[in-house]
Amino acid sequence: MKNQKNEFEIDLYDLRLHPSKYKDFEIESSFVDKISNEVIWLNNESNIKINVRATNASDGFYLNGAVEYELDGSCSKCLDDIKSKKTTKFDALFVEEILDDEKDPSVYQLNGTYANLVPLIIDIIGSGLDYKPLCSANCKGLCATCGENLNNVKQHTCKKSNL
Numbered sequence: 001m002k003n004q005k006n007e008f009e010i011d012l013y014d015l016r017l018h019p020s021k022y023k024d025f026e027i028e029s030s031f032v033d034k035i036s037n038e039v040i041w042l043n044n045e046s047n048i049k050i051n052v053r054a055t056n057a058s059d060g061f062y063l064n065g066a067v068e069y070e071l072d073g074s075c076s077k078c079l080d081d082i083k084s085k086k087t088t089k090f091d092a093l094f095v096e097e098i099l100d101d102e103k104d105p106s107v108y109q110l111n112g113t114y115a116n117l118v119p120l121i122i123d124i125i126g127s128g129l130d131y132k133p134l135c136s137a138n139c140k141g142l143c144a145t146c147g148e149n150l151n152n153v154k155q156h157t158c159k160k161s162n163l
Contacts, residue, residue: 008050008121012094013113015056022055027117031069035122037129040073040082050117060095060107061115067124076132077141078149084133088124 007029015021028049035042052065071084093107094115108120140150146158 006116006118008048008117009111009114010052010054010117011114012054012056012061012110015054015061016113019056019058022053025052025054026050027052031121033118033122035125035129037131039076039131040071040084040129040133042125043070043072043083046070048121050121052117054115057093060093060110062091062093063115063117063120064089064091066090067121069125071129073133075135075139077139078135078151079142080135080149080151082133082135086128088128090120090124092120 008027008031010025010027012023015023026049028047030044030046031042031048032044033042034044046069049068050065052063055062055064066087066089068085068087071082071086073082073084074080075082091106093104094110095107096110098107098109105123108115135151142149143156143158148156148158150156
């Protein structure tokens with residue numbers, strides 16, 4: 001048995017001898033791993049909240065639930081700062097051993113009776129990062145000539161140059 005675990009590691013020992021039994025977990029903690037695609041990133045100052053139901057399945061432990069997190073970034077059109085709260089649902093299987101030919105990205109390896117949720121959280125948040133985030137669906141962007149943010153003016157009066 002392990003003496004210490006990280007905040008995103010759950011102990012499934014109570015479930016291992018009881019097929020179909022389930023246990024609910026709720027974890028809220030800061031997350032130090034950097035998750036980013038350079039235009040949007042995980043806000044490391046806010047907590048991640050994860051609700052998990054772990055069920056003893058015949059081939060491992062089936063985990064389903066949701067992760068709540070906050071992203072920061074820059075609008076891809078006007079470069080204004082963006083803050084976005086997200087909730088992403090997930091389904092995953094934790095098994096004792098992952099075979100070499102196992103290619104399913106929703107299968108994770110147990111560490112004894114512990115399920116480390118960090119790789120799962122990284123996969124969930126990383127796959128949800130938008131490569132062209134917008135501050136709003138109707139963002140007007142920047143003027144190509146003068147660089148003014150077109151969202152902040154009623155009527156743009158830039159004179160186009162003939163270069």
